[in-house]
Amino acid sequence: MVELLSPDSLAAQQLDHALTLPARFYTDPRIPALDASAIFARSWQLVGHQSQLSGVGDHVVTQIAGLPLLVVRSTETSIRAFHNVCRHRAGPIASCDGRGAQNLRCRYHGWTYGLDGVLRGAPEMGRAPDFNPADIRLPEVRVQVWQGLVFVALGEAPPFESFVAGIDARLGPQRALDGYEFHHRVSYDVACNWKVYVDNYLEGYHVPCIHPGLNSLLDYRSYITETAQWYSFQYSPLESGDDLYGSGEALYYFLYPNAMLNILPGRLQTNRVLPAGVDRCRVEFDFYYAPDSRPEAQARRAKDIQFSDEVQDEDVTICEDVQRGLASGSYEAGRLNPLRENAVHHFHEMVRRAYRNSLDQA
Ligand code: FES
Ligand SMILES: [Fe+2]
Structure with missing residues (x-):
């Protein structure tokens, strides 16, 4: 039997030739304890x-x-x-x-x-x-x-300034998030390892296949994914009716290891992906809006919440299917698309490094 953390599964990989993490990193019963100690106890966590x-x-x-x-x-x-x-x-x-x-x-x-x-x-x-x-x-x-968001760190975590370096400048004063107010939380229990959910978040490659509704608002050809030291972000021009987001930019930040900031005109939605066993996770969606009690603002919120729920249902279905594929015994690892899956590669490199560090400290 292959050992859980074999040297080849932990070796750093170049994007152009990168394979995904091996299936056992998503299915082995020893993984939750390893993720807790090597990743969650050593990172900034959005609370x-x-x-x-x-x-x-x-x-x-x-x-x-x-x-x-x-x-x-x-x-x-x-x-x-x-x-x-x-x-x-x-x-x-x-x-x-x-x-x-x-x-x-x-x-x-x-x-x-x-x-x-x-x-x-x-x-x-x-x-x-x-x-x-x-x-x-x-x-x-x-x-x-x-930016109004509260983070905690249990143990060694990167210096906070390097964790978010460059995001304030990218958002600019117009897009500061700290003026938003908490609106409500929706939680989804998903039958997949938390890393399956993160992988899926990190690429727009699946948008045309899985999210026809979202794809019609975004400009897939202009969809860009960039990586920084501790985070990655995806952005695309966005065109929708004034009764939803209007037009502007969709900006999706992933903050390693499990937080996401989904910034659309007029709203911030955060996601936290919380492990709940090797093949389960809970994803919390928190919705924030600029204070505005006018009926048209309330109608836009209701539409945003409904649209987000549709997209989430599409993601949950594919993530649960992928977990079954990973657990099937048919699959070991697959080749990543260097053009569209650079942020998945970036995340996998951080997971491999965290696992390597945990061996060094053992
Ligand atoms: S008062 Fe807290 S455990 Fe007894
Ligand atoms: Fe998706």
């Missing part, structure tokens, strides 16, 4: 938008690589992120997003932490010898807010 954390005590709960996290606006000027695991007996502190908490109270026995993560009170522990709440604090992880 939300500052509009969800506008007031002191507003908080968002999430999980990264199996670690529950709590992101909270701890003061007017600071957002902090803590392990959402109580220091008493590992209960959850917050079980859902919330607003305006004055402190963080564990659901199990009521130990209560300040918004700075320090234990403030523990019921009926007053007579326990050598017990000093001030010595007990929730472990903290790094937070960065950029």
